[in-house]
Amino acid sequence: MKNYRIVVEYDGSRYDGWQKQGNTDQTIQGKIEQVLERMSGKSIEVHGSGRTDAGVHALNQVANFHIDSDRKDQEIKEYLNHYLPEDIRVKTLEEVPERFHSRLNAEEKTYLYRIEMGEKRQVFDRKYIYGLHKKLDVKAMERAAAYLCGEHDFKSFCSNRKMKKSTVRNLKKIEFEKEDSRLFVRFTGDGFLYNMVRILMGTLIEVGLKERSPEEMAGILNALDRKTAGYTVPPEGLFLENVRYKQ
Template identity: 50%
Template sequence: MRNIKLVLEYDGSRYDGWQKQAGNLKSITIQDKLESVLSKMENEPVTVIGALRTEAGVHAYAQIANFTTNSDMKLYEIKHYLNRFLPRDIAVLEVAEVPERFQSSFNAKAFRYEYKISMGEVPSVFERKYNYYSFHKLDVLKMKQGAAHLIGKHDFKAFSDNKRMKKSTERTINQIDVYSDINEVVITIEADDFWPNMARIIIGTLIEIGEGTREPESMKEILESGKREMAGMTAEARGLFLQEVIFY
């Protein structure tokens, strides 16, 4: 049995996220599309394991996935087959054979997201699918000050929409960077894991700090409260990209 690792790029605009949804026949996910093509290639059901469950509308520069197969197809043949039959908004960038014990989600140690925010007098027609547009000039310095309160290990319960979580909501954010030029602000967040909507709620709160509707110090109060209603909006999915899955 061979274990095959994939590096994937996708435009999540028309998908209901990465994870297939049992019982929901109307959902279309990245995992559904991959498994459908691989199952035809193998002539039997194939299960694909993804490193991170990106949410509906979220994109990826480098999602990692793996599947097992008895096929003797060469790696370049698998890559060509997938890119031939997958929709054009999903691409397989790399195919590699990895040890049997490798599992994308289990072996991943950290994940990095990137969020793109456009500013300027007029929203760009060409960036509307992949950037959040801010009608306000954002104060990047204050956003950096707010982000600094989140670095390290904290309980991020206030930054998740999942009210049924029974596991510990502690996570470790390794770094948050906020940088900008005249017309764009880019936020990157690297953490050991993300709860549902966690990245987008953090980003939405940082946007509100940048707009001046809340102070940077409010981040500390939000963390301590553990209450979702204390945090800011959930930023739109279209500006969010899974930039990298990190394996140490």
């Protein structure tokens, strides 16, 4: 039995997220497992580095699976790409040590959120950017981000109110990049809670619209209450950009 690591890119627009669910067959994990089962004739479980929500995209999602196959690595990759839908692509595939696990061994993840501040989104980009259509005070957002970076309890930024596990995470950095009427925001951390990036982004947008002050971030963190944070931005602007592992 060999263990393979794959790097996958996908357009999440028409999917119900990464994780396989009993009430839908429209998940990324489910689609990949279906193709692997078709190839091997056996049930195969694919482990992702994290669960992207419905409508969220990935540039470099990492996953791994164990399979007993005589096919060469390139043949497995080609088989996957041949039978996967056009909006899911395996970029790389390689055999890795037996103990490698894409989620448990992940050290750092970076999410990218894309915002259009101009009058209207470009037609062919509308599924991949949030049409805010309002100018933002990026300097104020950067000041607010400084309060959020570091190791904190991010319970206020989690949609799962019944979360029993620790909600402490290390948000290593938040980076802002402006390009004409577009704003790109990158969140890098050791892990993220359910909807955490989208709630952080919504809260920072409220700062950028001068609906909140940057100094309010400390109070929101201390409150440990979802109601104190900003709104949850829509999924189409969010991409899992990178997952990093120990070399």
